[in-house]
Amino acid sequence: DQQVKQNSPSLSVQEGRISILNCDYTNSMFDYFLWYKKYPAEGPTFLISISSIKDKNEDGRFTVFLNKSAKHLSLHIVPSQPGDSAVYFCAAFGGANNLFFGTGTRLTVIP
């Protein structure tokens, strides 16, 4: 059973607008969450993370929000740029070494 879920396989956004990618998880023991970005023919690249003791972390155009009671996190990209078009994976640490991934959301930013 999947412990990290990304229910939207794809998202299209106009350039300059906000992109919101969502992720849900089931395990309340997860204590560290990450977003990765993946271009075709490349490995996932780390984007931004958040510890479970926080509810928001911001890095430039990227902000991650964590709602522990709802077991939900989201990634906001403002403003969206065409170069942001990629597949975005949500991931969560459970246990010492195991990073659980979602299935990804393909973001397309339309110029």
Next chain:
Amino acid sequence: ETGVTQTPRHLVMGMTNKKSLKCEQHLGHNAMYWYKQSAKKPLELMFVYNFKEQTENNSVPSRFSPECPNSSHLFLHLHTLQPEDSALYLCASSQDPRRGYRSPLHFGNGTRLTVT
């Protein structure tokens, strides 16, 4: 040199072949990982090594055999694979998470494996 390098990028092998995937990291990390990505599925953890010691084997069939000679190199030896083993195999590295410090995994570009 990029942080995590995987070779080969593409590999086609028959079910009776033996081949190896190689991974090298130049980030000074001490944990290394093998992940498998199949179509429409999340990345699945296969193996973890901390300081060259295997600390996780995620119920992976014995036809996949990892080897970690040092903290910078990781191999995945393949033999008598099945067509359903065709997937993207990703190597990653990080600081040792057992110390309680969470650090992101850094991934290589993967090896696209096709078993015929």
